[in-house]
Amino acid sequence: MAGNSYEFELDRIKALIKERGARRVGLQLPEGLKTVALAIAAEISKETGADVIVSGNSCYGACDIDERLETIVDILFHFGHTINPFRKSVFGKTRNGKPVLKEKIPKKVLFVELRSTVDIKPAVERAVVEIKGNFVGLVATVQHVHALDEAKTVIAHAGKEAVIGKGAHAVKYDGQVLGCDFSSAKVPCDEILFVGSGSFHPAGIALYTGKRVIAADPFTMRTSIFEPDELRKKRYVAIGRALDAKSVGILIGMKSGQCKLNEAITLQQKAIAKGLEAYLIALEEITEERLLGYKVDAFVNTACPRLAEDFIHFKKPVLSINEFEVVLGERSWEKLWQ
Ligand code: SF4
Structure with missing residues (x-):
């Protein structure tokens, strides 16, 4: 993904820094765009005079604000995601474990959605031939969600009808999906594009x-097909392997x-209560290496579902x-997928 395929909104960012008189600025970019982070930092610093600090930590979603960096800057620009209405703090600011609601999010963290500048129509034209039914649910990540009406027109030219659903949980736009919120894909349709x-x-x-x-990638122009039965079988296998577990580690995302x-x-x-040994394990990054030392038969992930x-x-x-609840009876x- 090339850095020039997105709207970085640098003019808006520089204007905000000047307007607020910010002297110290933080930048948080997704993994794939860290290659352009230093150039952005240099430009902002040169034109505003602010000290700019780039977060070197992972950045997978709006759930993943670099809160330590936030404490030492006047503004933190978080790129690539929409505002997370259910932000919680893991550093003592959460009230009784309850989400801090949207309007309570400090104005210090500003989201730059990184809308794609790439035309999605050619990729959709390629993908549309794979649609078998007449009604298709149309969804996108935030980078392309502004162009869904264009995709709808392409689909209409192919004689099909596209439905763009409303998100019910953590998404900001109609048709937008997150790895933990597919509610906008729950529309009456034969398939999903x-x-x-x-x-x-x-x-x-x-x-x-x-x-x-049917997945249409506007950057690579590749079309990929995802069959639910094949994917669900893999999850049934994982659940089957956990049915005999005597001990579990329950992972808490920090x-x-x-x-x-x-x-x-x-x-x-x-x-x-069901007779299992169960332990709580808190960690920021879930990798197999980090779990190796724990002598349990299975793990349950309560952090990022993606x-x-x-x-x-x-x-x-x-x-x-949900899968562990099936194991527990x-x-x-x-109701596994509800
Ligand atoms: S899918 Fe994971 S990384 Fe993305 S917003 Fe949800 S919890 Fe965060």
């Missing part, structure tokens, strides 16, 4: 909706916005909250 890059979102949409997903402490404690209590695809390769099963298999 996803506009964006990578496999996390389309695979998650297929799992969540049970519908075939990134701001991913910490589901109450849900994790409730799961631990339910697991103990990591599920990586977990397939872990030696021990890592289940989602608290949820039926039919």
Whole structure:
């Protein structure tokens, strides 16, 4: 992904810094755009006179604000995501574990959505031939969501009807999806057309909706197909491997916005009530290496759900909250994806 394929809104950023008289500025960019971070920092610093500090930590979503950096700057610009209405602080600012609502988010963190400047129509034209039914749900990541009406027109020219759904949880725009919020894909349709890059979102949409997903990547022009039955089978295998577990580690994400402490404690209590050994493990990054030392039979992930695809390769099963509830007999298999 080339840095010049996005609107970085540098004029708005520089104007805001001057307007607020900010002397120290933080920048947080997604992994794929760290290559352009230093050039952006240099330009901002040169034109505003502010000290600019780039976050070297991971940045996977709006749930992932660099809160330590935030404490030492006057403004923190967080690129690539929309504002997270359920931001929680893991550094003592959370009130009784409850989310800090949108209007309470300090004005210090400003979101730069990084809208793509790439024309999505050619990729959608290629992908549309893969649509089998007449009605298609149309979704995109925030980078392309502003262009969904153009995609709708392309689909109409192919004689199909596109439906753009409203998001119910953490998304800001109609048709927008996050790895943890596919609610805008729950529309009456035969299939889903996803506009964006990578496999996390389309695979998650297929799992969540049970519908075939056609993914159109405007950057690579590649079309990919995600079949729900194949993906669901992999999750059934993971659940099956955990059915005999005698001990579990329940993982709590310590990134701001991913910490589901109450849900994790409730799961631990339910697991103990069913005769399992259950432990709470808090961590920022979930990798197999970090879990190696823990002598349990399975793990339950209460942090970012988009990591599920990586977990397939872990030696021990890592289940989602819903999947673990199936193991505990608290949820039926039919309600696994609800
Ligand atoms: S999918 Fe994961 S990284 Fe993205 S917003 Fe949700 S919790 Fe954060």
